[in-house]
Amino acid sequence: MDLATVVPPYVAKPLELLPFRAVMLSPTRVGDPASARALARPYRDVAERLTQWIDRGDARADGGPALYLHEYTAGGLTVRGLVGALRMSERADTLAERAVWPHEAIHPEQAGELAERMLQMDLNPAPILLVHRGSQELRDLVDEVARAEPDWRYLDRTGQRQRLWAVRDEQAIARIGHLISGSSCLLADGHHRYAAYLRLQEEHPGTPWDAGLAMLVDQADTPLFLGAIHRTLPTVGLDVLVEATRAAGAEVTSRSRQEALGALDSTHLVLTDGETWYAVAPHGLDREAAVSWLHDHVLPRLPEPPPRLEHHHTVEEALTATSPAAPAVLLPSPDFAQVKALVESGGLLPEKATSFQPKPSLGVIMRPVNDG
Structure with missing residues (x-):
């Protein structure tokens, strides 16, 4: 059997989500299988291809950097989380310092292929999903953001209902940063992309590759469903x-x-x-x-x-x-508390042990790496 055996390094606290300028496919393109052409080979042409899509209205670029609150509903489940550029530049030496906890090993060659693909695209095409249990103060702040009119709302081609808010106020961004800084997050989805982020950061330190696109979901607020594979x-x-x-x-x-x-x-x-x-x-x-x-x-x-x-x-x-x-x-569905306790004690689950659902549609929010 071809088993994953390598555990990627652990990102260290404080957990930081940095503002970035998002690129989004248009509502009629999100979830459309044909939209995968925008992110297909040759990968070095993806940035130019997205620019062409923006020019003809098939995609859009936000006017300035922001943190984003993204809420999506699929199959009767609503999930929302904060989307930003996760700081990847510091590694944890001890269990207590770990901000991001992978729960599966990875195939290094697959992570390397993803890193090369993102480097050629100059793009993080989709956020990895991080899960934590936020404070009540953070939930109150997220509720406050969500009470405003969304900057974007639509039903995509897969039937997911999307709502997004751009958080640009510096005080709100600073408050969010303070409230998430001590969080320990379970890496719910995207282990190989996370490892690719780390590889790109190591190869290009001091550049925008010091961060990678991530969505932080509060499992005590709008939980992802944890199913078996x-x-x-x-x-x-x-x-x-x-x-x-x-x-x-x-x-x-x-x-x-x-x-x-x-x-x-x-x-x-x-x-x-x-x-x-x-x-x-x-x-x-x-x-x-x-x-x-x-x-x-x-x-x-x-x-x-x-x-x-x-x-x-x-x-x-x-x-x-x-x-x-x-x-x-x-197999029975895993228990979230059991998985969290296992990884925080230094353990791991086998590859493809869990299925966190639902995941957001591709193209809702992307991060051009060298675009501020």
Whole structure:
């Protein structure tokens, strides 16, 4: 199996989100698959391409630098967060100094490819998502900003409802900076982009690459939904998978499809090849995430490792890919407090362990790196 093994460095406190001058696709372009052409190869032409899109009204550039409050609604869930250029130039030496906590390892070559792509584009095309628990004072300030008329509001092509406020008042920016400076954030989405930001900062210190585009979401205010990412295991027989699971010390019980799916909760996993179903009750899931238990205790006990793991964001997607030649492991949703406690004690989850949803549509807000 091709596993991620490298943990990127940790950005140090104070957490800083710096104002920048955003570029945004027009409402009719946000979420349109055809808009990906603006950010496609050759990457060195992206800056010129965006300028052309701005000239013809398919994109817009904000008139000046700002912090942005971005609120989006998708599938009945509303998320809002502060968007700015995250200062990346200081590294943490101790646990207490860490401002940003990745919870997955990364593939260095993938991070390197993303860094080269952003360098050629001269652009951060989308924010990484950071999650924290802000103070009541910060929530009150965000509420105050959100009570004003948005600078931009629209329904994009995917059905996401977008609202954005540009925060330009220097006192408000300074107050936000003070209130977030001591935050410790879980990196919810964008581990490879975060690593690419760090690489670009190391290669171009003292330039605008000292920062990278980020969105800071308060999990106590408008929480992201934390879902599981399920697995299918090509070439692994279900009987072999069940034997390895029992050898790992779990109670494995044959169930009907309905009973097995009904047992999928914080204490159970499900194994199936689409025809036969098992509910799995590992010991110790109060101390360990189910996905970690699978990777640390079950997969190493297989006689031969699968050539790859296939990842699926929904049970339905996983079951569609399931067959006797590729059984599925359906996982319970992780617990946010458990994930946070794990990473803040210095631990990590396996690659693609969590799915924070919903994510904002591509093109709502981008950062030209050398544009102030």
